[in-house]
Amino acid sequence: MNCAIIGSSKIAEVHAEQLAKHGVNEIIFISRSQKKRKKIISSVKNKISRKILLQHSDIKILKKNIFNIICICSKTEIHDKHLNAVSGLKSIIIVEKPIISILKFKKNYQNFMNNIYKKNRKIIVCYPYLYLAKNFKKFCKNIKKINEINFEFQTGGKSKFKKICENLMPHALSFFHNFLKINFLKKPIKKNSLFFNKHLWRVNFNFSNTIFNFIFKENPKKKTSLILRVNDLKLVRKTKKNKGKFINYIQNYSSKKITIISNPMEDFYDELFKNINNKKYYQINKNITFDIMKKNYIFLN
Numbered sequence: 001m002n003c004a005i006i007g008s009s010k011i012a013e014v015h016a017e018q019l020a021k022h023g024v025n026e027i028i029f030i031s032r033s034q035k036k037r038k039k040i041i042s043s044v045k046n047k048i049s050r051k052i053l054l055q056h057s058d059i060k061i062l063k064k065n066i067f068n069i070i071c072i073c074s075k076t077e078i079h080d081k082h083l084n085a086v087s088g089l090k091s092i093i094i095v096e097k098p099i100i101s102i103l104k105f106k107k108n109y110q111n112f113m114n115n116i117y118k119k120n121r122k123i124i125v126c127y128p129y130l131y132l133a134k135n136f137k138k139f140c141k142n143i144k145k146i147n148e149i150n151f152e153f154q155t156g157g158k159s160k161f162k163k164i165c166e167n168l169m170p171h172a173l174s175f176f177h178n179f180l181k182i183n184f185l186k187k188p189i190k191k192n193s194l195f196f197n198k199h200l201w202r203v204n205f206n207f208s209n210t211i212f213n214f215i216f217k218e219n220p221k222k223k224t225s226l227i228l229r230v231n232d233l234k235l236v237r238k239t240k241k242n243k244g245k246f247i248n249y250i251q252n253y254s255s256k257k258i259t260i261i262s263n264p265m266e267d268f269y270d271e272l273f274k275n276i277n278n279k280k281y282y283q284i285n286k287n288i289t290f291d292i293m294k295k296n297y298i299f300l301n
Contacts, residue, residue, distance in 0.1 A: 002026040004062065004091075006082050007073030008036035011096055015071050015126075016044045018269040024069065026053040028061060059085060067091045076101045076167065083116050092122045092276065097170040099125050099289055102297050103162060109293060122282055124272060125289045129171045131267035132226075132237065133178035135259075139252060140230050148211040150229035151175070157218040162300060164201040168216040169296045177288065182208060185291035189298070203299060237261075 003024045005012050008031040016027055027044075031037045037056030044054060062070070062085055071094040072082045080100045086093055102109050117123060140146075151172050159167045176184045190206040202215045226237040234253040239246050249260045275281035 001068045002028070002065075003069040003071060004028045004030055004065075004067045005071045005073055006030045006059070007075075007096075008033065008040045009073055012071075012073035013040060013044055013047065014265055015073055015094070015096075016040075017047050018265055019069065019071070020044075020048040020050060020052050021266070022269050022273045024052065026055070028065075028067075029054070029056045030059055030061060031056070032058065062086060062089070069094060072096060076163075077104055080105070080112060083120075087116065087119045089120070090122075092124065093120055094272075095123065095125045097125050097127060097174075098166060098293065098296065099123075101166060102293065102300055103166055107297075109297065110290075113290065113293065117286060121279075124282065124285050126265075126268055127170065127174035127285075127288065127292075128264035128268045129175040130178050130264075130288075131262070131271075132264040133175045135250060135261040135264075136175075136228055136235055136237075137179050139235055139250065140233065143230060143233065146210050147231055148213070148229075150213045150215070150227070152213075152215040152217075152227040152229075154217040154219075154222055154226075155224045156220050156222055158220055159218045160198050161196055162201070164196065164199075164216050164218050165203075165299055166296065167218070168201075169214075169299055170292050172214055172216075173292045173295055174288065177291075185288070185295060189295075191299075194299075 001024050003019050003026065005016055005027060008029060012029070019027060029037045029040050034056070041054045041056060068091060070086050070089070070091045072079060073096050074082055076098060079095060083093070083095070083100070100109060100112060105112055153168055153171060155168065157167060173185060184207070187208065192204045192206065194203045196202070199219045200215070200217050202213065205212050224239070228235045228237075236251045236253065237248070238251060239248050241247070246263070247260060248263050249258050251258050
């Protein structure tokens with residue numbers, strides 16, 4: 001099985017590692033910068049345990065070679081360009097969230113999505129927080145009524161102002177789609193307050209008699225962290241490196257207990273490869289993607 005990865009960022013490296021773990025034998029990195037392509041190959045070689053063929057090229061390779069999988073890890077603003085480049089191909093298309101930029105397309109985002117899904121039946125948008133939510137939910141089994149939820153998400157990203165919401169909201173929405181299981185993506189919300197600046201975006205809203213506070217922060221100088229507060233319960237997702245491998249865990253600040261959890265990106269790829277020929281799997285992901293984009297459009301307008 002072979003794969004083309006469009007992009008040369010850190011997230012492209014993460015996808016390459018997971019693809020190699022799941023049996024892909026050849027990966028071609030596509031980027032305008034030959035320097036970046038060579039750099040990512042060098043980095044990925046040091047991170048994967050099995051020997052696979054790693055090459056690089058420009059975007060023209062998509063017209064010459066046939067790929068089983070094409071993974072789009074470029075900047076959100078040019079996802080549409082790369083989705084057009086793979087339009088009509090029989091490859092499985094994996095896209096880093098969000099599928100396209102709402103800020104770029106505005107109210108026309110649905111038209112573009114409808115057209116691209118007509119031409120590509122096997123598009124999968126990557127939502128690792130669908131799987132992370134299952135681990136958090138285990139700590140909340142005894143909570144009968146949720147009055148208030150705080151979701152504070154800090155990343156080392158470079159997005160600013162409204163782009164912070166565009167980038168991080170899909171994580172929050174996919175998380176609560178699985179965490180709540182009460183049609184969170186379908187039912188209406190009531191925005192109460194909204195504030196954003198260069199490195200911060202936050203919103204307060206009501207949903208199904210629960211008060212929500214989403215706090216998103218992006219700053220290249222900060223590490224990624226997630227704090228979830230459900231009523232008085234405080235849970236923190238952290239990562240640490242052990243012998244070159246990232247360990248994911250949740251710390252319960254009430255009991256002081258630390259629980260090691262699975263890697264949500266690995267969970268995403270496990271499910272993908274189990275359902276690689278399952279039409280229903282692609283349809284479910286498509287439905288979630290449309291729902292997430294509709295909700296995020298509301299938050300951004």
